[in-house]
Amino acid sequence: MEAGLQFAGVKTLCHVSSRRSSYFRPLRPKWLRFATSVASASGLSHSSVKSSCRSRVLKVSCEAVSVDVLQRKETENQGFDEAENQMTCVMKFGGSSVANAERMREVAELILGFPNERPVIVLSAMGKTTNKLLLAGEKAVGCGVSNISSIEELSFIKALHLKTVEELGIDKSTIASRLEELEQLLKGIAMMKELTLRTKDYLVSFGECMSTRIFAAYLNKIGVKARQYDAFEIGFITTDDFTNADILEATYPAVAKKLIGDWVYEPAIPIVTGFLGKGWRSCAVTTLGRGGSDLTATTIGKALGLREIQVWKDVDGVLTCDPNIYPRAEPVPYLTFDEAAELAYFGAQVLHPQSMRPAREGDIPVRVKNSYNPNAPGTLITRTRDMSKAELTSIVLKRNITMLDIVSTRMLGQFGFLAKVFSTFEDLGISVDVVATSEVSISLTLDPSKLWSRELIQQELDHVVEELEKIAVVNLLQHRSIISLIGNVQKSSQILEKAFRVLRTNKVNVQMISQGASKVNISLVVNDKEAEQCVRALHSEFFESDLL
Ligand SMILES: Nc1ncnc2c1ncn2[C@@H]1O[C@H](COP(=O)(O)OP(=O)(O)O)[C@@H](O)[C@H]1O
Numbered sequence: 232m233e234a235g236l237q238f239a240g241v242k243t244l245c246h247v248s249s250r251r252s253s254y255f256r257p258l259r260p261k262w263l264r265f266a267t268s269v270a271s272a273s274g275l276s277h278s279s280v281k282s283s284c285r286s287r288v289l290k291v292s293c294e295a296v297s298v299d300v301l302q303r304k305e306t307e308n309q310g311f312d313e314a315e316n317q318m319t320c321v322m323k324f325g326g327s328s329v330a331n332a333e334r335m336r337e338v339a340e341l342i343l344g345f346p347n348e349r350p351v352i353v354l355s356a357m358g359k360t361t362n363k364l365l366l367a368g369e370k371a372v373g374c375g376v377s378n379i380s381s382i383e384e385l386s387f388i389k390a391l392h393l394k395t396v397e398e399l400g401i402d403k404s405t406i407a408s409r410l411e412e413l414e415q416l417l418k419g420i421a422m423m424k425e426l427t428l429r430t431k432d433y434l435v436s437f438g439e440c441m442s443t444r445i446f447a448a449y450l451n452k453i454g455v456k457a458r459q460y461d462a463f464e465i466g467f468i469t470t471d472d473f474t475n476a477d478i479l480e481a482t483y484p485a486v487a488k489k490l491i492g493d494w495v496y497e498p499a500i501p502i503v504t505g506f507l508g509k510g511w512r513s514c515a516v517t518t519l520g521r522g523g524s525d526l527t528a529t530t531i532g533k534a535l536g537l538r539e540i541q542v543w544k545d546v547d548g549v550l551t552c553d554p555n556i557y558p559r560a561e562p563v564p565y566l567t568f569d570e571a572a573e574l575a576y577f578g579a580q581v582l583h584p585q586s587m588r589p590a591r592e593g594d595i596p597v598r599v600k601n602s603y604n605p606n607a608p609g610t611l612i613t614r615t616r617d618m619s620k621a622e623l624t625s626i627v628l629k630r631n632i633t634m635l636d637i638v639s640t641r642m643l644g645q646f647g648f649l650a651k652v653f654s655t656f657e658d659l660g661i662s663v664d665v666v667a668t669s670e671v672s673i674s675l676t677l678d679p680s681k682l683w684s685r686e687l688i689q690q691e692l693d694h695v696v697e698e699l700e701k702i703a704v705v706n707l708l709q710h711r712s713i714i715s716l717i718g719n720v721q722k723s724s725q726i727l728e729k730a731f732r733v734l735r736t737n738k739v740n741v742q743m744i745s746q747g748a749s750k751v752n753i754s755l756v757v758n759d760k761e762a763e764q765c766v767r768a769l770h771s772e773f774f775e776s777d778l779l
């Protein structure tokens with residue numbers, strides 16, 4: 232029996248007989264995953280996969296072929312157990328999961344507790360290191376070069392990392408040069424008296440660069456082969472939007488090629504920095520926005536075609552609302568990618584807003600788990616789920632929103648009004664979140680993540696209003712919140728009936744309502760001051776009324 236990897240023009244790249252211990256065992260999903268990874272690693276997009284009882288054929292859409300991974304193994308003429316033992320999943324651990332030496336030990340144990348998995352590990356910076364680095368940078372701007380070593384946050388970061396290294400019994404040299412470089416960088420910031428977005432990204436990268444080095448060294452020390460990777464060195468190519476960069480397509484084949492190539496050469500658990508990338512023009516370190524390690528994990532999952540992506544947090548999964556607002560929030564067992572994306576986009580801090588995109592594209596399940604309570608089932612996020620009994624899944628709050636009411640000054644029926652409004656936002660580079668329209672009026676909210684990360688906010692808003700006032704009467708409303716009801720919008724009447732009953736009882740006036748095209752989200756805009764109380768009341772109604 233033969234299996235083949237074929238490329239467009241039906242060029243056979245290699246045939247491997249099943250008599251030998253082979254790369255490809257026909258009809259096995261593992262084989263198919265591997266072949267897909269190799270195609271990706273070679274920069275080839277695969278267009279179709281065929282299978283028959285005699286062979287599986289992977290067709291790809293271009294002829295350029297460089298499958299060095301295969302060729303190397305063929306010449307070694309070995310069995311391809313490593314390929315059979317491809318990496319199986321990605322496990323991402325957030326800052327809270329790797330906050331100190333004890334937590335790192337527990338995470339190592341947790342990973343080793345899955346003997347059937349061969350994971351890629353993605354780590355965030357230890358504990359609150361990212362916040363501390365940013366604060367240290369801000370202080371450095373004004374404190375003078377000679378005072379750098381007395382910045383409290385720098386001392387804290389040094390002490391935390393050195394203590395961790397010592398407690399784990401690994402060599403100080405693992406991070407010593409990083410700490411020295413960090414101090415030099417802060418001196419540079421003090422000298423320049425400025426902290427640009429580009430420098431901010433370089434500054435925060437020290438967090439992930441140190442946590443991954445420490446963890447990889449610890450695994451090696453306890454006899455588990457591990458290899459540390461800086462994402463910006465292995466093909467995480469991004470836009471040059473410092474502090475909020477987007478991952479570019481070129482990332483997938485590059486990352487697959489590097490990780491699979493190294494694994495095949497000598498298997499070792501990859502320990503990859505979350506959150507970081509490399510700007511395609513600047514070649515400087517970029518970051519993917521706060522919480523961006525989730526996106527690193529899903530990107531690797533898609534790049535390698537892994538079976539599962541796990542994100543390990545400090546809560547029992549995605550909850551029915553933010554536990555900081557309402558501690559009785561409950562874990563949500565199942566979500567679709569659409570629900571999770573909407574939930575993340577509308578402010579649930581538990582997942583990075585862009586992180587569902589690669590998982591959805593690669594159709595790879597995402598499991599949100601608690602590293603403090605590994606036995607809890609967590610949340611499983613997949614393409615589809617049984618919605619027949621689902622009503623509301625989760626309630627999300629996004630605070631400090633700016634809302635605009637725009638009413639056309641022209642006659643009813645004037646075409647082109649909406650186009651003019653949106654082209655104004657496009658010209659000013661401002662994204663819009665929630666929209667409700669009639670023919671001559673439009674209410675919308677502005678995306679705070681795009682807006683608040685910039686300076687000159689008030690001037691920008693004034694400018695927006697000035698531009699829009701050329702065609703409309705504009706009312707700017709600040710200090711609003713969006714409450715998003717995520718769930719089965721096929722039951723929207725039922726959801727709205729309950730929601731409005733609660734809001735009426737609480738004497739809350741809804742200022743705008745919108746149901747997104749994704750059909751999983753109804754958004755309500757209310758005053759900031761009333762928002763938390765609304766979320767608590769809605770939670771009681773939707774998730775606890777059975778208990779009363
Ligand atoms: N709907 C929600 N479900 C779960 N956690 C939420 C939700 N909304 C907000 N959170 C907060 O998100 C935190 C987990 O996200 P994050 O801090 O990014 O984790 P990590 O740093 O471990 O990746 C939780 O501790 C919780 O306070």
Ligand SMILES: N[C@@H](CC(=O)OP(=O)(O)O)C(=O)O
Binds near residue numbers: 361
């Ligand atoms: N360290 C980065 C990236 C990240 O993803 O962190 P966490 O997984 O702890 O949210 C941040 O704090 O934003």
